[in-house]
Amino acid sequence: MFSAVVEAAEKGEATTVTKHGRPVAMVVPVEEGRRIYSSRRPSFTSLLMAIPHELETERDKAPVREVDL
Secondary structure, eight states, X not given: OHHHHHHHXXXXXXXXXXXXXXXXXXXXXXXXXXXXXXXXXXXXXHHHHTOSSOOOOOOOOSOOOOOOO
């Protein structure tokens, strides 16, 4: 069944996936997915680095547990 969904996407057809009759996901051809989710979106790291003020963080100073290999 999943192979049929992939084959449909290869042919340029989008397939809606439902759960209990409710649409929850869509399998689309790669070109369509790339158009919708452009790779030009900034990375999470670059978004964090763009914050104009320093973030206050606190590190857990509890000792790490010993690992017995």
